[in-house]
Amino acid sequence: MDMSVDFAGIKMKNPVMVSSGTFGYGKEFSELFDLNILGGIITKGTSLKPKAGNAPPRICETPGGLLNAIGLQNPGVEYVVEHYLPWLRKFDAAVIVNACGGTVEDCVDVCKILDSADIDGVELNLSCPNVKAGGGALGGDYETVKEVTGRVRRVLSKPLIVKLTPNVSDIASLAKGAEDAGADAVSLVNTFLSMCIDINTRRPILGNNTGGLSGPAIRPIAVRMVYEAAQAVRIPVLGMGGIVNGNDAIEFILAGATAISIGTGNFYDPVCSVNTVNDIESYMEKHGVSRIKDLVGAVILNN
Amino acid sequence: MLFCEDSELLERECLGPCLYRFSVRSNNICDNAKPGQFLQIQVDGGLGAFLRRPFSIFDIDRSNGIVDFIFQAKGQGTRLLSKKHVGEHINIIGPLGDGVFSWDGCGNVMIIGGGIGIFPLYLLAKRLPKKHNAFVRLGFRSKDNVVLEDEFREQCHALNIFTDDGTYGLRGSVCRNLDSDLGSDDIDAIFACGPLPMLRSVKEIAARREIPCQVSLEERMGCAIGACMGCAVKFSDTGKPPAYARVCKDGPVFNAADVEF
Numbered sequence: 001m002d003m004s005v006d007f008a009g010i011k012m013k014n015p016v017m018v019s020s021g022t023f024g025y026g027k028e029f030s031e032l033f034d035l036n037i038l039g040g041i042i043t044k045g046t047s048l049k050p051k052a053g054n055a056p057p058r059i060c061e062t063p064g065g066l067l068n069a070i071g072l073q074n075p076g077v078e079y080v081v082e083h084y085l086p087w088l089r090k091f092d093a094a095v096i097v098n099a100c101g102g103t104v105e106d107c108v109d110v111c112k113i114l115d116s117a118d119i120d121g122v123e124l125n126l127s128c129p130n131v132k133a134g135g136g137a138l139g140g141d142y143e144t145v146k147e148v149t150g151r152v153r154r155v156l157s158k159p160l161i162v163k164l165t166p167n168v169s170d171i172a173s174l175a176k177g178a179e180d181a182g183a184d185a186v187s188l189v190n191t192f193l194s195m196c197i198d199i200n201t202r203r204p205i206l207g208n209n210t211g212g213l214s215g216p217a218i219r220p221i222a223v224r225m226v227y228e229a230a231q232a233v234r235i236p237v238l239g240m241g242g243i244v245n246g247n248d249a250i251e252f253i254l255a256g257a258t259a260i261s262i263g264t265g266n267f268y269d270p271v272c273s274v275n276t277v278n279d280i281e282s283y284m285e286k287h288g289v290s291r292i293k294d295l296v297g298a299v300i301l302n303n
Numbered sequence: 304m305l306f307c308e309d310s311e312l313l314e315r316e317c318l319g320p321c322l323y324r325f326s327v328r329s330n331n332i333c334d335n336a337k338p339g340q341f342l343q344i345q346v347d348g349g350l351g352a353f354l355r356r357p358f359s360i361f362d363i364d365r366s367n368g369i370v371d372f373i374f375q376a377k378g379q380g381t382r383l384l385s386k387k388h389v390g391e392h393i394n395i396i397g398p399l400g401d402g403v404f405s406w407d408g409c410g411n412v413m414i415i416g417g418g419i420g421i422f423p424l425y426l427l428a429k430r431l432p433k434k435h436n437a438f439v440r441l442g443f444r445s446k447d448n449v450v451l452e453d454e455f456r457e458q459c460h461a462l463n464i465f466t467d468d469g470t471y472g473l474r475g476s477v478c479r480n481l482d483s484d485l486g487s488d489d490i491d492a493i494f495a496c497g498p499l500p501m502l503r504s505v506k507e508i509a510a511r512r513e514i515p516c517q518v519s520l521e522e523r524m525g526c527a528i529g530a531c532m533g534c535a536v537k538f539s540d541t542g543k544p545p546a547y548a549r550v551c552k553d554g555p556v557f558n559a560a561d562v563e564f
Contacts, residue, residue: 024530031305052544059523059533061354073532267525270307
């Protein structure tokens, strides 16, 4: 059985990655399992300068999900390149750095630095719902996505994956914006802008008031959006949103995702990604699928 | 060393209203756990309570490979966990936390616990060499809430129980007369865990007397291993922008003066 995929020019032994912001820079999870099992690792969102993050509380649980407003806390791209990436490079897994910025210029500057780093690609974060500047505000419509992607494209020769916000009515147009500006792939979904209120204090639970919802609760919406995006573009799609096992992963692949990524599932079970790799293999065996790429977009619509 | 494993529930004891003591088998956690560390526990393996729950380690029985933790079943997740039967397996990550209780270089110590915050203090009292003379204060709401009195008494030099309503032990807050007792008992280190208002009082009194104070903090957690930055606590005096520590990885035990809570 062939589980390998070519995702945006990145060769991976299997289609399973771990999502930005849920896996740090890999170190902590490496104490619990062998990172060589993964197809790829997407790092924590990394900005030009260090970011402190939001005031706590930063997370709260919802039915089948998690609301977060971390606020992109990270030590800045130079620190990451010097201290985290050389270690992460030792593993046989693609290394993709999630790049974020408060302005287009910041995004460009981060990607300039990353272009000369020893990594396989960049995931450009145009979708964080928890920062006042940048994030989702830099990627809310076709024109903006195209503009920012284009500016980054000019300084980045490595594979460029654009991470889209799901907080829009027309996800296909965002995917098209990325493709038209020369992105090598799109990834989706980031989290859904949400709010939880403590009825006793009458205050929002999160320090940031609003946050992004992830986890199994949002999975069917994510599957629909991945399907719509995959229909709209020719570049590959990295699908994510509530995946906790192989069956969930297969669903995204059938909807059109070339590769998939596990985020909040890593908290539910830190070895969730390992189990997912094994589950996908069992599915292929059971259903006589010899190459995983034959399943990409193979959903059969009713009528 | 960190482990993620299915551990068998060996004993399940109801200590009081909605309060459960679970004993699980884990040689790995027993061999590696330090006082102040915690476990991240999958409560039902399903999506009813999606996130794991962090619980401090209460006791370690190294010779038999048994780890005890105590929790209050007050929310959906903890209620699901409380229904587990002996013989079932529970998925546990642990032992967690680089910030642990440390008694290097101190003489007499004061251990202060409030409510369900008393649990991480037991292993500390047990492991603390006896030459340190541990003076322990435990505070509870009322007589019905008082637990583990005999267990703590066995491990310490002197024990005082406080209840808010005076129905058992001394009446009032666990911080009552703390200031003067710190002087008369010649205390040079404080260890505390409990509700935030209590911890703030302890921190203030300790600062006034210039006695080093370590506190064990609690926060909502995502990964619990230091990757997600979900359980932030603000460092003191870092100006703007603020700097945040991770309760799960840099803590859960901090020098009280280092963090704002």
